[in-house]
Amino acid sequence: MEVSAVSRAHPDLAPLTISPADFEAPPPPDAKIRMGSPEHRRLLSRMLLDTHDPYRPALIHWPKLAPETRDRIVSLPIWDIAVATEGRASMNVKTFNEQIDDPLLHEAIAMNAYEEQRHKVVLADMVAAYGIELAREPDYKRPRDPEFAFLRTGYSECIDSFFGFGLFKLAKDTGFFPDELVDTFEPVMREEGRHILFFVNWVAWWRRTMPWWRRPLFEAKVLLVWLFLIGERISIARGMGEDNTKAQENNFTLNGSKELGVEVTFPQLARICLAENDRRLAPYDERLKRPKFVPAMIRLALRFAGGKATAS
């Protein structure tokens, strides 16, 4: 897809203008790409920029849903956390971008932040259209350590998108989400796939190009982010069953299939998530590294659960 100069009129979304002429060209399709090379940087940045979908959230026509469908969607305990997560992601990515001097990477990360903001606008519009009541939105504070915040957002998207892809497929196949909503959220799902692909490639590139003295602190932050994310999910699991709205909301990734009213076993859900993850990442340049950690953990868990990792 060619990137065109785009501007949008949504009141909550400042216009974004891209000048394709300013971009460095992507490497030729038959060029071999070494991780951490200038070609790798061009490939990962251009992947995000060239696959941008310039849809206009202000123009989404929210379909009138049957009362029963609307009630089902309104009662999903995810909307507060979803809006807040997108808002925080946008702030984290935008703040991190302030320290990126490389013009091409800067442009790509600005696109990432813009898309997060657009996710929030889409969600907020949907919430308003269907009369979903939200808790007061938190203030999105500038992170004190922008790199840590960017890593937190990136790795948590690697976890949440993996499960989100599978749950979205389930919601679509079971008819829980009517076709109109599937169509509306499909671009959001596609964008999260591009974001995690960009993120893991940026990490791989930065690891190989950063000055040696930055490396120990960077790896310490990566480790801390993973401990934080794992701890967060353990505390979510502990919150299960408690009368705690926040825990219920955070729990949706873990407990999502139940909320969708579908009886699905862990191996079934795991296989759907693995297959969807592969399918969603398949269209992009195969020379880019794929997110591996979460799928590998799930394959391992499947082995313990006695299932096969292939989709049936």
Ligand SMILES: [Fe+2]
């Ligand atoms: Fe997002």
Ligand SMILES: [Fe+2]
């Ligand atoms: Fe994202």
